Amino acid sequence: MIKQELKNIDELRILREPVEGEMLVNMGPQHPSTHGVLNFLLVTDGEVMHRAVPHIGYLHRGIEKLAEQTEYAGFMPFTDRIDYLAAMAANQAYAMAVEKLAGYVVPERAEFLRVIACELNRIASHLVATGSMAMDIGAVTPFIHWIREREYINEITEELCGSRLTYNYCRIGGVSHDLPATLAGKILLWLDHFEPIIDEFDRLITHNEIFVHRLADVCAISAQNATGYGLVGPNLRASGVDWDLRRDKPYSVYDRFDFNIVLGKGFRGAVGDSYDRFVVRVLEMRESCKILRQALVALPAGEIRSKVPRVIKPPVGETYAAVEAPRGELGYYVVSDGVSSKPYRVKIRTGSFTAMSIIESLSKGVMIADLVAIIGSLDVVAPEVDR
């Protein structure tokens, strides 16, 4: 019966013949806890899994092929769709790549506006990440509170750049809208409201004993293993590797702010376990609040876009520009042939792609409830994996 189920895909050559007593369960594309459309073929023996074979590609839209058919400026709205939870980071990275390629200078105020929008976007993305992880473990209330806090951020970005989710706020050489006068005050007001709410969230979930036992020592990833599998962002820092693009490869105006990089210190168990990844994201939200306050104070006057021709034709060459997105390093490798106004090749490197690749090696002898916890803690977003 099992072989008949997988007849056309040569799965069985990869999986060894399932031993008697093992069960092939499809944690299928429509499963409530896979963030987006992912499919795990679980080889389980009752609750304990022997192997979780991931199947991705359900959301593959071929954005890299699309990039080769749209102009440089026209491709900007597509970058929002790569990771709709961190649209701003994708915008900024693409804009930086093309600016470096074509040699445009971004005015000071535009850089600050990009940092402000990026940090707001990081808080919003971490809110969804930690909230949905708590929901996967079973606590429903924090998720709804976090979505309410995210509503405030959506309203702020609605006023800043016109859209709640797919900002399309960057332009090659600057930013599309200027910061309205009243908005700076509104952001500061929201920050004062938001910080005590994080403490309340900590009291409700982070220090909750059942939550801790569900996550501590679950799939601890060692630093060497994390670097080997190419983990980036909060997942990497939770394993103790001190690497953050905003400080180690300073881009934009991040070198003017002082914020510390949160590392996983094995808060309630091994270093790099799911609980560390969760706490690193919560602490990173506090850091982003600090950056936001400094950026709003130090916002210089000036114009927000430099003179850029309507149709951009950069010279021959290639660049790689990367940004510290909420899910880790989001990089664009743009190759131009100098002749056409469309990029010759755009390769997009995302954080969730490598985070997804580590799940298979972690899934030996893990329970199904823990697999749900790992997917939540690695904060994998399906469109970013498949592009």
Next chain:
Amino acid sequence: MNFEDIVKTLKAEFGETVKEAAPGTVVADPGEIEKIALFCRDNPLLDFKALIALSGVDHPGRIEIVLHLASYGKKHFLVIKTALDRNKPEISTLENVWKTANWHERECAELLGVLFKGHSDPRKLLLPDDWLGYPLRKDYVPPTEYHGISHSRHNPVEKKRGAPPS
């Protein structure tokens, strides 16, 4: 450790097979790639423990495999490029050097048709298993339908001079 020292150590080890191209980029020939990769990762001076991205670019005469390496300890970066013949692109896999190369190579194989010799799991990653052709190649003609499901939708805002397939 800036780019010149990296190139010097590489040249000391591999001689002329490693040539310096653009600033920050090194060109190596495909045969040596695995040894160079192992050397970059294990040499304490270079310490490139992380492969950031492995991308394939389809140029007219050749397919270029571009490796972006980063060292978290020493905080420096390197780009290694190798050119493969376009009709029979073959290169040895880097899976046992960096585990992340496994998925990057599977994606590059199915989108550009590069054969990674010795890869442990050469199934298709993103595309359906019975997809024909390599989509990212320049001469790729997208099929109009897949298993009876058509790809193109009638563009209601058609222009008189022939509506481009949306």
Next chain:
Amino acid sequence: MWKLTQEFIHKFIPAFEHAWLAYIAGALVAALALLAFASLFAGLASYVERRIAGRIMSRVGPNRVGPQGLFQFVADGLKLVMKEDLVPAGADPILFRIAPYFVFAGMFGTFVVLPFGAHLVAADLDVGIFYLMAITSFVVLGIMLGGWSSNSKWSLFGGLRSAAQIISYEIPAGIALLSVAIFAGTLSTQGIINAQGGLPWDWFAFHSPFSLVAFVIYFIAALAEGNRTPFDLPEAESELVAGYCTEYSGFRFVVFFFAEWANLWIMSAISVLCFLGGWKIPFVNAPEAYSGWLWILLGFVIFSVKTLALVTVVMQLRWTLPRFRLDQMMNLCWKYLIPGAFAALLGTMTVMALFSWDSPAGIAIRFCTFLVGALVVLYYIWRIVANYRADSANYKKLTGQSMWYPPWRLP
């Protein structure tokens, strides 16, 4: 109700000599009354829980069907009854259809013994609590059947998980009730209540610190038996979609749904009757006082107030705590609850042996355990006020409105 109806019939129709007919009529009346009460409570409980859940999550909850959404449960019931209850392909037809009724029988059977007032009990069996423990095992049977027969791997997981959970949690529940039975000297529910006094420190829960531990352990075990939140592994939304009742739709799902909500009342009713002094009115201890209609009614009101308080605690738990993992749940039961329950049993027995009920030492122990309990509740209230105050100033600055919005003020 049963005896009452029998006396009623004999009084009005004295010539009626078929005693067994009166017996059946009494049983029917009692059953229908209990069914009406249970279904009404199940519906209203589901509505109130969704309102409380809404307000806890700073949203509104159902308020469109009927005045303030009161008829939401009628709408849900009608929707489910009208839906086609399909049997999945490959499912075991007979077992699939029977399973919900097993669960319903197991759940509704316990209502026979539950008291509602001084004489308001369907049948005051003298094996009361023992009967309760026996009937709840029907529920396990129903859930496992449901899980196995719906021919889907996920439901199978759900069914097996709940079997493991309910069976293993019956042991601590049983031992905790054992200490109650020893204290009251009888197994019958009315007897247990009569053994406790009206004032809070006369309740069994505060009889001694050990009985307080027994109360907490029983409450946790009851949560597990009802598949309520920290233990809702069988229908864990995020893992098993809906566990054993994934494949059920239409009327069969109503039966599962009914069983889950009715269980809320049963769980807290048993806790109140065993530990919190049932329908005893605080300053009225003489047994003959409980004959007048007014006193029985007052007893019923006090009993339901205590039960509803516990029901709200259970509801609130659902929206606060995350879920256990399977092995953690078993670990909690076998390593923490069962030894705790045995210790509480030994403790209550020693306290009962050393200090009799009315001796000053006995009263003193009772009073200080009551103080401990009161302290915990006061700390809880103080924390609530602190949490509220921490955010209200900011909220006013941000939205200009005061944050105070009492739950009973429905939008």
Next chain:
Amino acid sequence: MQYFTNIKRSMMSVLEGMAVTFSWLFRRPYTVQWPDKIPEPLEKTLPATYRGLLEVDTRICTACLACEKACPIEVIAIEVDRNSETKERHIVRFDVDAAKCMYCGLCVEQCPTDAIHHTTLFAATTPDIGDLVLTFIKPGERALPFKPKDAPPAAIERGAITQALLDSRRGVE
């Protein structure tokens, strides 16, 4: 000893969590009960920069086709025919496919006279997806391209044109 600290810690954290959720019971719910239980229609409360449905004021459109070139997915279709003898250009067709548009705002930036702009409308439900193609020039009509030196016509309230178009599609008079 670890045994008892576990119990104490879990008791305290459960109590703490319960206190937080209970305190939420007394706080104001956040839901905006659109569309009926809100003081004023939502379109009014959205900020001016909101990128909602597109709207074209054909009176001030100079037919420069900048927006059509700027759009990455060809959502805008403009046809201008030149009258042979009077050398006059008329806009014969100006269609925006609101179903395919991704509201990115690239076209609005390129328009010199702000003829095409975003409104704060978002509720664009129509019986058939074909109705979402907003035809800003009635078939058979012709519009004269606007010359910058002409006097700008009276400004209309934003969103009026598109709302009228959508209402006509939905049979609302």
